[in-house]
Amino acid sequence: MIGAISRSVLRRGWRAALRRERRRATGGMDMDALVTAEDLRKRFPRKRVGQRRWWPWARRENGRGGNGTGASGAAGDEWIVAVDGVSFEVQRGEIFGLLGPNGAGKSTTIRMLSTLLEPSAGTAVICGHDVRWEPMQARARLGVVLAGDRSLYWKLSGRENLEFFATLYHVPAHEVPHRVNWALERMGLADRADELVERYSTGMKQRLSLARALLADPPVLLLDEPTLGLDPQSARNLRELILELKREGRAILLTTHYMEEADFLCDRVAIIDHGTIIAMDSPGALKRRLPHERVYRLELRETNGALRLTDLVPGAAVVEERRDEATGTLHLALTLAEPEQDLAALWTGLAHSGASVVNYSVQEPTLEDVFISLTGRALRD
Amino acid sequence: MEWRTDLRTNLRVVRAIIAKDWRVYWRYPVNAFMSLLTPIMWLTPVFFLGLTFSRDGDALGFRASTGTGDFVAFMVLGGVVASYVRTVFWQMGFSLKTEMEQGTLESLWLTPNSRLWLLVGRSVVNVLLTAINTVTVMAAVYLLFGFEMTGNVGQALLILLPLIVALYGFGIAYAGIVLYVKDANSLTDLTSFFVEVVSGFNYPVTALPRALMVVGLALPVTYGVDAIRAIVLGTRPLVPVQVSVAVVLVSVVVFWVLGRWIFNRVDARVRAMGTLGTH
Structure with a gap:
């Protein structure tokens, strides 16, 4: 029996290696990528209160009849699909962000990459080691900070925690x-x-968790909502630390539902919703996909008091209009359907109307706008 | 030699777990004190009840049933094995669940170690703490009530040690089961109590009704405690001591092979279900 098990493990390991080699040969895998997720999927059996099945065979029978229908599957489905065919790579010295609302599948993806969760399908590779077939080798190259502040021993000091975990991460005793x-x-x-x-604050516990993740000097860091629950100052400090770690050449994968954080930290962002990546690019490139979402803010001093911008520029939509009685100026915020043409028309129209421009600024769209344009919902909905 | 490096690394990990658990244990000093006091509290009323059945310190009826009139020594030896059984159920069985409730289980599982070695580390510290506890309780009972051990204690230890190893093989499986079932308090309470009843820790197993005695005789721990008493107190054994030793040794292999298999199955199941961090 033991021989058969060993053969099976060897065979599966060998197949995984063969699959990797094949992908490399066909250009399907970037050799510089320290983290690779390929068509990663995870589905969970749907549990309803009062329907707990104690017998494994009962679960299997129901499992066979189940079909994945997405995280918001209709009532009566047996499976919830948490991650549905996610693929990405994280390069050395890159911060890659998974941005999405709660329940989108971000943490599930991190848990699969960190070997805490078995993928239902697909491949996840850390520094060349498949998380399913070489989990220990993968874990040895990972530093992970999971969401929440209870991952440390509260009855030990910070130093005792780190000494304990340093040994568990096989740091040589003298070091x-x-x-x-x-x-x-x-x-x-x-x-x-x-x-x-x-006795530590939440911010200190989070920093201690990050310290623990760095003990083995791992090339890859997985950070699940690293600034969740921190005060603004602590969050800012932690973000600076993350940028430092990136500059050291580590590949960093972080999940967040704070768009400003993703924008500030990430070289590339994958927007994830209902377990699927719906857009992936640099934050700048993602935002540039929404030129009509740019907001043009004008402060005008009118001469005749009857300026109608939409007459001057047909493609303009006024999103905000406010008159400041103290200064006698008109504050306008507009979006333009065809920015290049409409902007020229705007300046010409303003010149002809005799209005003088006191202030002018352009507000770029945010990742939140990108998310809304893709899903029709806000990130925090 | 790679296996030698692996073994050294794993032993270092086990040592770190022992040091960590030792520190955490003593950071709850009241709990530590109560674990010493509780067995004495349990034994005290039984001691005085036993005295009322004795004449000149010799429980004659008890001697007729067991071969010794020293019921305190009889119960102390049963108590040593019983404390390991209780520890295996409540400490080992719930060790992973406790880590899960603390929130530290995932941190442990993220380290590049075999999960079985992490549990072995937990087992070793458990054995040590229970040993210290047992010896302290025995010393206290000796001072308070007095008892005599006339036989070869060293030989008895040679049976006790493999029995403990076997129990912890079972404990590893049980830790996995509790991790999966989660709400296992009632199950543990019932099972642990039942094992104590049918294994004859506090009385000879022959005092049980036939149906319960049959169940007791199906458990290796019954043979272990019986052989220990036969060696140390000269009680009449259920079966020859050599047979009991063989049962205990076979149970070491069976419990560890089964324990490891069940634990690995449950671990894989829990990772597939994604319930490692939930409770």
Whole structure:
């Protein structure tokens, strides 16, 4: 029996390696990518209250009849599809963000990449190691920070936590004190290192989690909602740290539902909704896809008091109009259907109307606008 | 040699887990103190009840049934094995669930180690803590009530040690089952109590009704405790001591092979279901 199991494992490992080689040969995999997800899928059996099945065979029978129909599948479906065919790569020295609302499949993707969750289908590879067939090798190259602040031992001090995890990450014994001190210094926790973690603030616990993720000096970091629950100052500090880690050449995959964070940190962003990536590019490129979402703000001093911009520029839509009685100026915010032509028409029209422009600015669309344009919903809906 | 490096690494991991659990254990000093006090509290009324059945410190009826009149020593030896059974059910069985409730299980599972070795580390610290606890309780009971152990304690330890190893093989499987079932308190309470009843930790197993005795005789732990008493107190054994030793040794292999198999199955199942972080 043991021989048969070993043969099966070897065969599966060999097949995975063969699949990887084949993809490399056909150009399907970027050799510089430290993280590769290919057609990754995860579905869960739908559980209803009072329908818990205690017997494994009962679950299997129901499982066979199930069909994945998306995260919002209709009532009566047996499966919930949390991640549905997600593919991406993260390069060395790149921050790649998974941006989406709660329940979109971001954390499930990270959990599959970190070997905590078995993918239903597809491939996930960390530094050349398939997470399904070489999970330990994959984990050895990963630093992971999961959402929430309970992943540390609260009854141990910060230093004791790091010493414990340094050993579990196979840091050589003689290097442990040095590496722990380095991580504590780097995260600004050196002066509180010997206090119990239960006395730390949420921000300190999050920094300690990041310190733990760095102990083994991993080439890949997976950060699940790293700034969730932090005050603005702590969140800013943590973002700066993440940028530093990127500059060291690490591949960083982070999930967030804060669009400003994704915009500030990420070199590339995948917008994920209902388990599917619906757009993937740099934040700038994603926003440039929405030229008509650019908002033009004007502060005008009129001469005749009866300026109608929509007459001057047919493609303009006024999204905000406010008269400032104190200064006697008109504040307008517009979007333009054909920005290049409409902008020329706007300036010409304004010159002819005799209105003088006191202030002018262009507001770029945000990733939130990108998400709304793709899904018709706001990120926090 | 790669396996030697792997073994060294795994032993380092086990040592780290022992150190961590040891520290955490002593950061709850009241719990530590109560774990010493509770067995003495349980034994005290039984001791005084036993005295009322004794004449000149010798429980004659008890001697007729077991071969020894020292019922305190009889119960203390049963208590040693019983404390390991309870620890296996409640400490080992719930070790992963406790980590899960603390939120630290996923952090452990993310480290590049075999999950089985992480549990082995937990088992070792459990064995050590229970040993310290048991010896302290025995010393306290000796001072309070007094008992005699006339036989070869070293030989008894040679049976106790493999019995503990077998119990922890079962504990690894049970830890996996609790991780999967989650709401296992009632199940554990019932099973642990039932094992204590049918294995004769507090009385000879022959005192049980036939149906319960048959169940008791199906459990290796019954043979282990019976052989230990026969060696240390000179009680009449159920079967020859050599047979009990063989049963215990076979159970080591069976429990560890089964325990490992069940744990790996449950671990794979839990990872497929995505319930590792939920409770």
